[in-house]
Every structure is written in C-alpha cells, then in structure tokens.
Amino acid sequence: MDSPSKSLKRNHNQDDLSRSLKQRTYETSISKSQYERKLLAFETTKREFEITMREKNLQHGKLVKDISYYKDKAETAHKEKDAALALANQNKTENDKTQSQHRYTLGQLKEENIQLKMDLDSLQSQYTRQIHSKDSVISSIEHRCASLEEDLHSAIETSNLRQSLLENTRRSLDTLEQDKSSSNIDSSHAYTSFMRDELSKQSSINKHLESQNKSLNRDLNGLKEKSAKFDVLREEKLALSSKLKMLDRVSTQLSSVELERDSLLKEKEGWQDVLQPGESPATVTTLIAQLRLENATLRESVGSTNADKSGHSTELAQLLDQIDSLRKAEAQLQINVEKLTTSTTSQYRLLELSQQEVSSLKKQLDTILSEEETLNAHKLDTLHHDRMVGLEGLLQQHKSENEKLAREMFNLSKSTTTDTSNEKAFQLKIDHAEQTIVSLKAEAQEEINKLAEQVAHLEHKVGRGEFNCKNIRVLEMRDNPISQDYAIRSETLSALREENRMLLEEKEGREENAMQSVQSTHPSLPLQTTLNHTKEIKTLEQQLSDKDKRMLRLKGIFSDKAAEFREAIYSLLGYRVQFLPNGRVRLNSAYAASESGGILFQSNEDDQGTMKVEDGGLDGVEDLLRFWVNERESIPCFMANLCLELWDANERNERGRLAVR
Amino acid sequence: MATAQAAPTRSTINLKGSTKIVTEFFSYAVNSILFQRAVYPPEDFSMVKKYGLNMLVTNDDGLKTYISKVISQLSEWLLGNQVSKLVLAIVSKESRETLERWQFDIQNTASDESSQNSEKQNKPKTEKEIHSEIQAIIRQITASVTFLPMIDEPCAFNILIYTSDTEEAKTMQVSDSWVDADPHLIQSDKTEQVRLRSFDTSVHKVEALVAYRVGEEEE
Numbered sequence: 096m097d098s099p100s101k102s103l104k105r106n107h108n109q110d111d112l113s114r115s116l117k118q119r120t121y122e123t124s125i126s127k128s129q130y131e132r133k134l135l136a137f138e139t140t141k142r143e144f145e146i147t148m149r150e151k152n153l154q155h156g157k158l159v160k161d162i163s164y165y166k167d168k169a170e171t172a173h174k175e176k177d178a179a180l181a182l183a184n185q186n187k188t189e190n191d192k193t194q195s196q197h198r199y200t201l202g203q204l205k206e207e208n209i210q211l212k213m214d215l216d217s218l219q220s221q222y223t224r225q226i227h228s229k230d231s232v233i234s235s236i237e238h239r240c241a242s243l244e245e246d247l248h249s250a251i252e253t254s255n256l257r258q259s260l261l262e263n264t265r266r267s268l269d270t271l272e273q274d275k276s277s278s279n280i281d282s283s284h285a286y287t288s289f290m291r292d293e294l295s296k297q298s299s300i301n302k303h304l305e306s307q308n309k310s311l312n313r314d315l316n317g318l319k320e321k322s323a324k325f326d327v328l329r330e331e332k333l334a335l336s337s338k339l340k341m342l343d344r345v346s347t348q349l350s351s352v353e354l355e356r357d358s359l360l361k362e363k364e365g366w367q368d369v370l371q372p373g374e375s376p377a378t379v380t381t382l383i384a385q386l387r388l389e390n391a392t393l394r395e396s397v398g399s400t401n402a403d404k405s406g407h408s409t410e411l412a413q414l415l416d417q418i419d420s421l422r423k424a425e426a427q428l429q430i431n432v433e434k435l436t437t438s439t440t441s442q443y444r445l446l447e448l449s450q451q452e453v454s455s456l457k458k459q460l461d462t463i464l465s466e467e468e469t470l471n472a473h474k475l476d477t478l479h480h481d482r483m484v485g486l487e488g489l490l491q492q493h494k495s496e497n498e499k500l501a502r503e504m505f506n507l508s509k510s511t512t513t514d515t516s517n518e519k520a521f522q523l524k525i526d527h528a529e530q531t532i533v534s535l536k537a538e539a540q541e542e543i544n545k546l547a548e549q550v551a552h553l554e555h556k557v558g559r560g561e562f563n564c565k566n567i568r569v570l571e572m573r574d575n576p577i578s579q580d581y582a583i584r585s586e587t588l589s590a591l592r593e594e595n596r597m598l599l600e601e602k603e604g605r606e607e608n609a610m611q612s613v614q615s616t617h618p619s620l621p622l623q624t625t626l627n628h629t630k631e632i633k634t635l636e637q638q639l640s641d642k643d644k645r646m647l648r649l650k651g652i653f654s655d656k657a658a659e660f661r662e663a664i665y666s667l668l669g670y671r672v673q674f675l676p677n678g679r680v681r682l683n684s685a686y687a688a689s690e691s692g693g694i695l696f697q698s699n700e701d702d703q704g705t706m707k708v709e710d711g712g713l714d715g716v717e718d719l720l721r722f723w724v725n726e727r728e729s730i731p732c733f734m735a736n737l738c739l740e741l742w743d744a745n746e747r748n749e750r751g752r753l754a755v756r
Numbered sequence: 757m758a759t760a761q762a763a764p765t766r767s768t769i770n771l772k773g774s775t776k777i778v779t780e781f782f783s784y785a786v787n788s789i790l791f792q793r794a795v796y797p798p799e800d801f802s803m804v805k806k807y808g809l810n811m812l813v814t815n816d817d818g819l820k821t822y823i824s825k826v827i828s829q830l831s832e833w834l835l836g837n838q839v840s841k842l843v844l845a846i847v848s849k850e851s852r853e854t855l856e857r858w859q860f861d862i863q864n865t866a867s868d869e870s871s872q873n874s875e876k877q878n879k880p881k882t883e884k885e886i887h888s889e890i891q892a893i894i895r896q897i898t899a900s901v902t903f904l905p906m907i908d909e910p911c912a913f914n915i916l917i918y919t920s921d922t923e924e925a926k927t928m929q930v931s932d933s934w935v936d937a938d939p940h941l942i943q944s945d946k947t948e949q950v951r952l953r954s955f956d957t958s959v960h961k962v963e964a965l966v967a968y969r970v971g972e973e974e975e
Contacts, residue, residue, distance in 0.1 A: 365850055558949035558967035560843070560857055560941040567840065568919040570930060571937035572826060576819075577847055577914045641799050644815060648802070 226336065233332070236325060243318050250311045257304045264297050351623045352598055355591055358623075362588055390561050397549060404546055411535055418528050425521055432518070439504065446500050453493055460486060587626070594623065669738045682734075686741040688748070694734075706730065715740065768880045771866065774959035775834045777883075778862065779827050781890050781955070781962065782842060786823055786915065787813050788897050789844055789858055793904070795911050807891045826915050829934065833917065834960070837864050838925045841918035845940035849910040854940040856904065856968045863961040864920075880958050889955035893964055896952045903950065904968055914940065942969050 271290065463482075562569065665671045665685065673681040683693040698704035706724070708716055719740065723733035769777070784806055791801045791812040796819065801812040814820055833839045844858040916937055919925035952964035 365852075555947065555949065556944070558857070558859065558965055559944055559947040560845075560854070560939045560967070562841075562918060562939060563921070566921045566926065568925070569937045569939050570917045570919065570934045571914055572822070573933050573935050574822075575914045576822065577912045580849055580912045641797070645799055 226332070229332065233325065233329060236321075240318060240322055240325070243314070247311065247315050247318075250307070254304060254308045254311075257301070261297070261301050261304075268294065348598065348601070351594075354623045354627070355595060355598075359591060359595065362591070387564060390556070391563075391565070393553075393556075394563060397553060400546065400549065404542060407535075407539060407542060411539055414528065414532060414535060418525070418532060421521065421525050421528060425518070425525065428518055428521065442500055442504055446497065446504075449493055449497055449500070453490065453497075456486060456490060456493075590626065591623075668734075669742075670734065684738055684741050686738065686745045688741075688745070694737075769883075769886075769957050769959055771835060771959050774866075774957040775831050777886060777890075777957050778834060778960050778962060779831045781893075782830065782860065783823060783827050784811050784813070785858075785860070785894065785897060785964075786844055787811065788894060789846075790814065790819075790913065792898060792901050793846060793856065793907060793911075795846060795907075795913050807887050807894060809891055809894055811894070823915075825933070826917075829931075830917060833919075834862070836924070836928075837867055838920055838922070838928055839917055840920040840925075841916075843916040843918065843940070845914050845916060846907070846911050847914065847940060849912055851909075854942045854969065855907060855911065856966065857940065857942060859965045859967065861963040861965070863963070864959065865956065865961050866959045881956065886955060886957055889953070892953045893955060896964075900950070900952075900966060904966070905971055916940065942967055946970050 460483075661672050669685040670682040671685070673683070675681055678698055680696045681693050682696070687693070693709050695707045695709060696704055697707075708720065716737070719733055719736055723729050723736060787801070788811065790796050791798065791814075796814065796816060800814050800816045800819075802815055803810050804813050805811070814823075830839060830842065839862055841862060842860045845854050846856040846858075847854050914937070916939065919928065946969045947967055948970050949965060949967035952966060954961060954963040956962075
C-alpha cells in the first residue's frame with residue numbers, strides 16, 4: 096500500500112517539479128528575451144550615445160576651434176585695441192604736447208605782448224623825456240642866443256663907437272697933416288714922435304678892433320644860421336608833439352566810438368525790429384487802432400452770427416414743437432380710427448345678431464303657423480292674432496333698428512373715408528415737416544460747424560491776448576520788471592546818444608578849428624569804457640551776491656546734515672559727538688550718569704593724539720583703559736566696552752532704585 | 757454762563773477763503789513759471805513744500821516784493837468781483853516780442869447766475885479736493901517745459917490783470933501804482949495754445965491756458 100502511494104506521491108512531485116521547471120524555463124526564457132530586448136535597447140542607446148558622443152566630440156572640436164579662433168580674434172582685437180589705445184595715447188600726448196607748446200607759445204606771446212607794451216611805455220616815456228630834455232636844451236640855446244645877441248649888440252655898439260673914434264682920429268690926423276703941411280712951424284721931434292706913437296697905437300687898436308669885429312661878424316652869421324635852424328626845429332617839435340597828442344586822443348576816441356557804434360547799431364536794430372522798418376510810432380499806433388477796429392468788427396460779426404444762431408435755434412425749436420404737435424395729432428387720429436373701426440365691427444356684429452334674430456323669429460313664426468294649421472285651434476285665434484301682431488311689431492322695430500344701424504354704418508364709413516384723407520394730408524404734412532427738419536438740421540449742423548470754427552478762431556485770438564477793449568481794462572503795475580528793464584535800456588541809450596553827440600561835436604570842432612579849443616570845451620572822456628566798467632562791476636557784484644546766497648544755502652545744508660550725522664552717531668553708537676575749538680572732540684555716552692563727564696580727544700599737527708577720560712563715576716575705567724588702550728591699542732573696543740559697562744551700571748542703578756521703592 | 761454752541765462747519769468756502777486760496781495759487785504758479793521758463797536764474801529759487809509738492813519760490817527781494825504787491829491788489833479786486841483774468845506775459849528783452857502768455861481765467865461762480873443753479877446741485881468741495889486740483893495744474897506747469905519751445909534769449913515778464921465786464925469794473929478807481937497796459941499780444945500767425953486743467957473753489961473757478969509763439973523753424 097505504501098509503495099504505490101509513495102510512487103504516486105513521487106510521480107505527483109515529479110509532475111509538480113516538471114511543471115515548475117517548465118514554468119521556470121518559460122519564465123527564464125521570457126526574462127532572457129526581455130533581457131535580450133533590454134540589451135538590444137541598451138546597445139541601441141549605447142550606439143546613439145556613441146553617435147551623440149561623436150557628434151559632441153565633433154562639436155567640442157568645433158567649439159575648441161571656435162574658442163581658439165575667438166581667442167585669436169580677441170587677442171588680435173586686444174592687440175589692435177592696445178595699438179589704437181597706444182596710438183590714441185600717443186596722439187593725446189602729442190596733442191597735449193602741442194597744446195602745452197601752444198600754451199607755452201601763447202604764454203610767451205602774452206609775455207612778449209606785455210614786454211612789448213612795457214617797451215612801448217618805456218619808449219614813450221623815453222621819448223617824452225627826450226622831448227623834455229630837448230625842450231630844456233632849446234630853452235638853454237634860446238637863452239644863449241639871447242645873451243649872444245645882446246653881446247653882438249654891445250659889440251656892434253662898441254665897434255660903431257670905435258669906428259666913430261677912428262674916423263675922428265683920422266679926421267684929426269688929416270687936420271694935423273694939413274696943419275703940418277700948411278704951417279711952417281717946425282714941429283718938434285718929440286711931438287711928432289708922440290703923434291706917431293699915438294698913431295701906431297691907434298692903428299694897432301683899430302686893427303685889433305677890426306679883427307674882433309670880423310670874428311664877431313662870423314659868430315653872428317653862424318648864430319643867425321643856427322637861429323634859423325632852431326626856429327625850424329622848434330616848429331617841427333611843436334608839430335610833432337601836437338600830432339602825437341592828437342593821435343593819442345584819436346586812438347582812444349576811436350576805440351570808444353567803435354564800441355559805441357556797435358552798441359548803437361544793436362540798439363538801432365532792436366528799435367527797427369520794434370518799430371518795423373520804415374514805420375513811425377504814429378503808423379504803429381494807427382496799425383494798432385486798425386487791428387482793434389478789426390477785432391471789434393469781428394466781435395460784432397460773432398455777435399450777429401450768435402444772434403442768427405439763436406434765431407435759427409428758436410425756429411428749429413418751433414418746428415420741432417410743430418412736429419411734436421403733428422405727431423400727437425397723428426397719434427390721436429390713429430386712436431380715433433382704431434375706435435371707429437372697433438365701433439364699426441361692433442355695429443356689424445350687432446347687425447348680424449339682429450339678422451340672425453330676425454331669421455330665427457321668422458322660423459318661429461313659420462313653425463307657429465304650421466302648428467296652427469295642424470292643430471285647427473279656432474279658440475286660440477285671438478291669442479295667436481295678438482301674438483302675431485306683437486311679433487310683427489317686434490319685427491318692424493328690429494327692421495327700423497336695422498335701417499338705423501345701416502345709416503349709421505353709412506355715416507361711419509363716410510367719416511372713415513374723410514379721416515383717411517385727413518390722415519394722408521397729415522402724413523404729407525409730416526413728411527414735408529420731416530424733410531424741412533432734415534434740411535434745417537443740416538443747416539444747423541453747418542452753422543454749428545461754422546460757429547465751432549469761429550469759436551476756435553476766437554479762442555485762438557483770446558489765447559494770443561485779444562480782448563474787448565471797450566468793456567475790459569488791462570492793468571499792470573507801473574513799476575514792473577519790463578518797465579524796469581526798459582528804463583535801464585533807455586537810460587543807457589540816452590547816455591550813449593549824449594556821448595555820441597559830444598563826440599560828433601568834438602569831431603566837427605576838430606575839423607573846423609585848432610586842437611586847443613576842443614580840448615578846452617569838451618575834454619574827451621572814455622564814457623563807454625567807464626559804463627562798461629560799471630556794468631562789469633554790477634555783474635560782478637551780482638555774481639558775488641549769488642555766490643553768497645549759494646554759500647549761505649550750502650552752510651545751512653551742511654549744518655543740517657552735520658546735526659543729522661551727529662544724531663545718527665548718537666542713536667547708533669551711543670555717543671554724542673561735540674566738535675570743540677582747537678581740534679578737540681568730546682564724546683558723551685548716552686548711558687553716562689552725568690552730562691559733565693566724557694572722553695576728550697585732542698590731536699596736534701604731527702597727527703598724534705591724546706585721550707582723556709573725564710568720566711570718573713564708573714569703577715573699572717582704569718582697568719578698561721589698561722586692557723584695551725594700553726595693552727591692545729584699540730580705542731573703538733574700549734569705547735564699545737565702556738558703553739556696555741555704563742549701560743550695565745545704569746541698569747543696576749535703575750533696578751536698585753526700583754527695589755528701594 | 758456757558759452756552760452750548762455748535763462749532764461752525766468748514767465744509768463750505770466763503771468768498772474770503774476762496775480769494776485766499778486763489779491768490780496763494782497765483783503766487784506759487786507765478787514762481788513756478790518763472791523757474792520753469794528760466795526767466796530768473798535757478799540759484800534765486802529755494803524749495804518749499806506746498807500742495808504735497810516741492811515748490812520753488814524766489815529769494816530775490818525785488819521780485820518777491822513785486823509779486824506780493826500784485827497778489828495783495830488782486831486779492832482786493834477779487835473780493836470786489838472786479839477781475840476776470842490774470843496773465844503772465846514773458847517778453848524778449850532784445851526784440852520786445854511776447855514769447856509766452858500764461859492766462860488764468862477767473863470766474864466768480866457764486867455771483868454768476870447761470871452757473872449758480874448747476875453749482876447748487878454739486879456738493880461743496882473740501883480744501884483737500886481743491887488742493888489736489890491745484891496740484892494737478894502745478895504738475896502741468898512743471899510738465900509744460902516738454903512741449904514749450906526753448907527760450908534762448910534774455911527775457912522779462914509782466915503780470916497783467918484784466919478787469920471784469922461790469923459797470924463797476926469799468927469805472928473803478930485804481931491807485932497810482934497801477935496803469936492801463938499793453939496786452940502783450942503774440943503775433944497771430946505764430947501762436948499755438950494749450951489749455952491746462954482748471955480748479956474750482958465753489959466760489960471761484962480758475963481755468964489755465966498757455967499760448968506761445970512758435971518759431972519759424974518749427975513750423
């Protein structure tokens with residue numbers, strides 16, 4: 096029993112095993128195929144990656160090439176830039192050099208100019224000195240000449256006297272010779288010898304005098320020649336000095352006149368612009384009056400157009416009212432027509448009803464007659480007769496009513512025809528009125544457009560400053576900026592005119608007459624120069640006042656900012672900074688018990704400072720000083736630590752005070 | 757004896773208050789225009805806070821005196837309803853030609869019957885609302901330098917006051933410091949104008965307009 100069961104079990108196990116094996120093999124085959132597929136997929140992805148890698152490598156190579164190319168390019172660009180910069184720097188240096196050279200040459204030229212001016216001044220002074228020395232020489236020569244002339248006169252007088260004496264002696268000699276010849280008196284030898292001696296003396300004196308006379312005559316001739324030359328020189332000197340003075344004056348006046356001429360030309364152009372060329376103020380005023388008249392006429396035309404507009408608008412309103420009334424009438428008529436149609440329909444219905452009743456009554460009568468024939472009721476003759484009479488009366492009544500209704504219907508139909516004709520007439524009227532309204536609307540639109548244009552035009556005019564001068568006044572302050580400017584300008588203009596007039600007079604005087612008269616009457620003044628100087632002084636003063644204002648403003652801003660800065664330091668670092676004179680700075684802690692103490696910093700010119708702790712209220716300040724300042728040489732750390740210590744002490748004090756309370 | 761009285765409401769602005777607002781506006785507007793249009797150098801102006809804006813006010817004593825005189829007279833005339841317009845004309849010193857006209861039309865809406873009916877329907881404005889309207893005008897004045905032509909020549913300015921079209925204004929007596937003026941017209945073929953915003957105090961309505969000369973090269 097056991098062996099078959101065991102064999103069955105074994106078979107069963109074998110089957111299970113074979114089944115599981117098969118399943119496993121199937122699963123392994125499936126997994127194998129899956130893995131194969133995955134492998135294939137991985138291979139394909141690997142290939143793809145390889146391809147992409149190759150591509151990337153290629154790209155990388157390209158990029159490397161590009162990088163090298165761009166590097167080269169950048170280097171070349173950098174080199175070019177450097178070269179351009181170097182060139183630019185070189186150019187700049189060259190330019191700077193040339194500029195400095197130009198500046199130097201300019202400075203030199205300026206110096207040369209100053210030197211030349213100085214030379215000119217020195218030459219002028221030298222020239223004037225020479226003139227003065229020559230004047231003095233001329234005056235001395237004149238004196239000498241006068242003395243020589245006096246000598247000459249005295250010599251001539253002495254020579255005349257000597258000549259007269261000589262003639263007298265000759266005459267006496269002749270008489271003596273005649274006496275000698277005539278008289279027989281033997282003259283003594285002594286007397287003759289004496290006479291001969293005298294004669295020889297006289298002759299020698301005479302010879303000496305003659306020689307003196309000759310030399311004096313020579314001197315006189317020379318002096319006469321010299322005096323002629325001296326006169327010429329004096330004349331020349333006078334002419335030259337006068338010319339020099341005149342030239343000086345003319346040059347100064349020329350410069351001032353040129354300046355004035357320029358300014359006057361500018362003024363003239365300004366005035367020409369103001370007054371229009373070729374127009375006088377009278378024409379300008381007439382032009383203004385014409386413009387004002389034009390303005391007034393334009394305003395009148397605007398007023399008339401406004402009036403027309405208002406008339407048209409009233410007409411339009413009337414027409415619109417008419418249209419409204421006509422529309423209302425039309426509506427009323429339509430309502431009437433509707434009422435009439437409803438009434439006619441009701442009448443028709445009534446007619447039909449009555450006709451139906453008549454027919455029904457006729458039928459009733461026929462039925463009654465037939466009943467009477469069939470029943471042979473002789474007794475009821477009278478009753479039937481009465482009923483018949485009643486019914487016939489009813490019939491007649493209905494007939495009359497029917498006729499009345501017919502008449503009414505006829506009348507109503509007539510009235511409806513007249514209503515329709517009236518309606519048509521009204522419709523025509525309405526159409527006509529609508530057409531007129533449309534045309535009026537178009538006209539009104541045109542008018543509105545025109546008026547809008549006019550309004551725009553008038554607004555433009557009002558914008559540029561036109562106004563109704565009949566009703567409105569324009570006022571300004573008498574002393575306004577424009578009038579002030581105009582007053583200054585007119586003042587300068589009048590001053591220039593006056594100066595011009597003076598110069599013209601001076602010129603005319605100079606042309607007419609000698610220099611002296613001009614000098615005496617109108618001394619030439621450099622008015623324009625002085626005016627320019629005064630203007631320059633005014634502008635400089637203005638600039639100075641502007642600078643002062645700016646300085647004040649800056650000072651104000653600086654003080655505000657400094658206060659703000661100090662406040663910021665106080666609130667952030669806990670120290671109030673006070674800048675004291677002589678470069679001292681005092682710091683007071685926000686947590687200090689007393690305001691009097693603090694830390695005082697002082698620095699001298701050698702940039703060496705001292706620090707003095709005046710706050711002795713805190714214990715341990717000396718230790719802090721030693722620890723931070725002496726040992727570690729850090730004042731900021733000392734300050735921070737001191738601040739903390741002071742805060743701590745303050746807190747302790749506060750707590751103690753609260754505990755006491 | 758203490759009496760319980762209700763505090764006066766500040767919702768309505770009377771003529772005096774409106775005149776004060778309007779004249780104050782004119783003072784700041786004139787200063788702003790003179791600064792923006794460089795009629796006076798910028799160093800002459802200092803900054804003050806007004807209408808929620810940084811306004812520039814002149815430091816020049818002469819100019820300050822002139823503006824204060826004009827404003828005080830304007831205030832007097834506004835109280836008498838005798839002013840219709842205030843014009844600030846900027847004139848070239850060289851050519852004496854008017855370059856710009858800043859025109860402020862003043863309308864007394866309280867006395868004007870046509871506007872009175874419409875105004876009755878509106879609720880009265882608060883001072884804050886009026887200030888915001890004024891702020892808008894001042895902003896426009898500041899922004900006007902973007903479209904106005906550059907002034908590259910020395911200029912002077914003048915303030916003109918136009919009387920209202922009433923019999924009282926026609927026959928009104930003015931002090932010796934005030935004279936009838938030239939209206940400083942701009943040449944008609946060279947004018948362009950821009951209407952600015954307006955403000956309303958429920959007593960006065962002020963409408964601003966700037967007309968300016970256009971150069972030949974800009975046409």
